[in-house]
Structures are given as structure tokens and as C-alpha cells.
């Protein structure tokens with residue numbers, strides 16, 4: 001199956017409310033759309049969200065990587081040699097993981113379509129439902145309580161609270177939300193690297209002492225400080241989830257070898273797509289470490305790809321695939337059907353099941 005053309009487009013999607021983390025505040029989601037055409041007439045979709053603070057990629061850098069580095073290698077590529085094609089792409093540059101992920105998911109979309117299978121069946125076919133938490137942006141305790149109660153009303157039972165914007169307020173934030181939502185609701189926390197190692201241990205132990213019943217704490221310390229992450233993991237009872245610390249299979253191996261976290265957050269945008277995400281999952285499975293599949297603030301295309309990956313595998317037990325629920329509009333026709341905390345994948349649509357992207361401006365280059 002040969003690729004004959006690539007179209008690259010841009011979309012901008014308004015949010016229901018500003019998305020605020022310790023790393024960034026965002027008022028709309030941007031996404032770069034990739035559309036691959038094969039000689040036989042199949043169309044494969046992928047997308048990449050510029051998350052400069054995490055992957056180091058902007059819209060311009062994603063487009064430049066697609067046009068200058070990826071396009072010359074993928075036009076004419078034969079996907080029946082996927083292993084060869086992917087190894088060539090992965091070894092031709094470092095970083096640019098979201099750009100690579102957009103192409104990777106479009107490849108998998110095409111491969112599954114060529115066999116007339118939904119992608120989750122092509123990848124393993126464990127089930128077709130994925131359940132997600134909902135992220136509550138970092139705000140004043142009052143706003144976070146109000147947002148949490150709205151989320152419960154909408155049908156979410158699992159909340160991920162963003163912390164780390166003025167850490168002195170973090171304890172009050174968590175306690176206020178726990179009091180408001182009661183004990184049945186699952187609460188996890190994401191500091192997006194905002195705390196120091198000792199500060200993280202102090203804060204997490206305080207949550208433990210007061211029985212705030214936290215599922216896990218995500219990326220408490222700086223991404224590159226593996227020894228700090230290890231220090232936190234070894235000194236608290238609560239599970240620690242590595243997010244920004246794990247991009248590649250090698251990162252996963254290091255984190256597991258050094259017992260620097262309890263759980264791994266796999267994102268296609270960090271791994272460079274399904275090819276390497278599968279390697280991370282295999283390493284984690286062999287070590288008995290559970291993985292969560294997460295997302296950036298991104299469109300329905302890449303979240304659908306992540307949902308297919310998660311649904312294909314038995315060992316992915318939790319997901320943070322809430323981006324579609326944070327967007328005020330959905331310009332993507334097809335893909336996962338999102339109803340509150342449930343993403344349902346069609347058992348009959350082949351590939352990702354994306355039909356069309358509305359209001360997309362395809363670039364000329």
C-alpha cells in the first residue's frame with residue numbers, strides 16, 4: 001500500500017472554559033491535521049497538537065517537520081513494510097514527537113482500513129469501550145469545586161485536578177473538592193512538574209494523613225529529574241504516575257529500572273505514535289507496571305487513535321482521554337462517540353472511522 005500524497009491543514013477549536021495547568025493557560029485548542037492518500041484511494045487521518053511546554057513543538061515546527069522531514073520520506077513509502085518505514089522515520093530525527101505521531105496514526109488508520117477492521121481490532125481487539133476521567137483546571141478552590149460539581153452532573157465519576165499554580169493553595173483545592181464531591185468519586189492530581197521533591201513529599205503525606213483518598217499523583221516534579229521522581233515515589237504511599245518524564249521506550253525502561261514511579265502515562269504525542277507506544281506498553285507489562293493512556297489538549301482525531309490503542313490492550317486499565325469533553329465544538333466527523341466519561345468505538349467502521357474535518361484550511365507548500 002503506497003502513499004501518494006499528504007495534505008496538511010490547521011484547525012482552531014474554542015474551549016468550554018480556559019484550560020489551566022502549572023505549565024500553561026490555553027484559551028483555544030490548535031491542531032494540525034494530516035491526511036494521507038494511497039494509490040488505491042484510501043484516506044488516512046492523523047493530527048498533532050502543538051504543546052510547546054511539553055513536547056517543545058509549536059504549530060510552525062510541526063508543519064515544518066511534516067513538510068521538510070516527513071513528507072519526503074513518506075511519499076512513495078509502502079506500508080506493507082511498516083517496520084522498515086517506521087524505523088527509518090524514528091531514526092531520521094529526534095524530538096518532533098507530535099508531528100511523527102500524526103503520521104504514525106494515519107499509517108495505522110490506513111493499515112486497518114486495508115483489512116477492513118476497526119483500528120482497535122487490528123491492534124489487539126480487547127474491547128471497544130474506553131472510560132475517561134475529566135480534568136479540572138487549576139483555579140481558586142471555589143472555581144474548582146464548581147467545575148467538579150458540573151463534571152459529576154455531566155456523568156463523570158473520576159476527576160483529575162490540576163495543581164501547582166501557587167502550590168500554597170494546593171492543599172485547600174484538594175480538600176475543598178473532596179468535601180464537595182464526597183468519597184465515592186475518584187480523584188487524581190496532576191502537578192505538571194510544579195513541586196520540588198521535598199515539597200511534593202510534604203504535600204502528598206498531608207493528603208494521606210487526612211485520608212483524602214487520592215488515586216495517584218501525576219508528574220509532581222521536573223520531567224528530567226529522575227532522581228527527584230524516585231525520591232517522591234519512594235517516600236509516599238500514594239501511587240506516582242510519570243507523565244512528562246516518559247516519552248520513549250528508553251525513558252520507560254529507565255523509570256522502571258530505577259523504581260522512579262508506580263505508573264506510566266502513555267501519550268501518542270510524546271511517544272511519536274502507536275509504534276513506540278506499543279513498545280512502552282510491552283516494557284511496562286513485562287515489569288508489571290500499569291499504564292494509563294492520556295492525551296494533550298487535542299482534537300477528536302488523535303484522541304480517537306489513542307482510544308483505539310487503549311481499547312486494543314488488556315493491560316490499559318485507566319484513561320485520561322478527556323480532551324473532546326473540554327472542547328466547545330467538534331469539527332471532526334466520525335471517530336469515537338464521546339458521551340460523558342465513555343468513548344465508544346464503532347465495531348464496523350474500518351480504521352479510525354474519521355469521515356471528514358470541517359472548516360479545515362489545507363496549506364499550500
Ligand SMILES: C[C@H](N)C(=O)N[C@@H](CCC(=O)O)C(=O)O
Nearest residue numbers: 051135294295296297320322323
Ligand atoms: C487534557 C489532559 N487531561 C491533560 O491534562 N493532558 C496533559 C496536559 C496537556 C496540555 O497541556 O495540553 C497532562 O499533563 O496530563
Ligand SMILES: [Mg+2]
Nearest residue numbers: 190218219243
Ligand atoms: Mg499530566
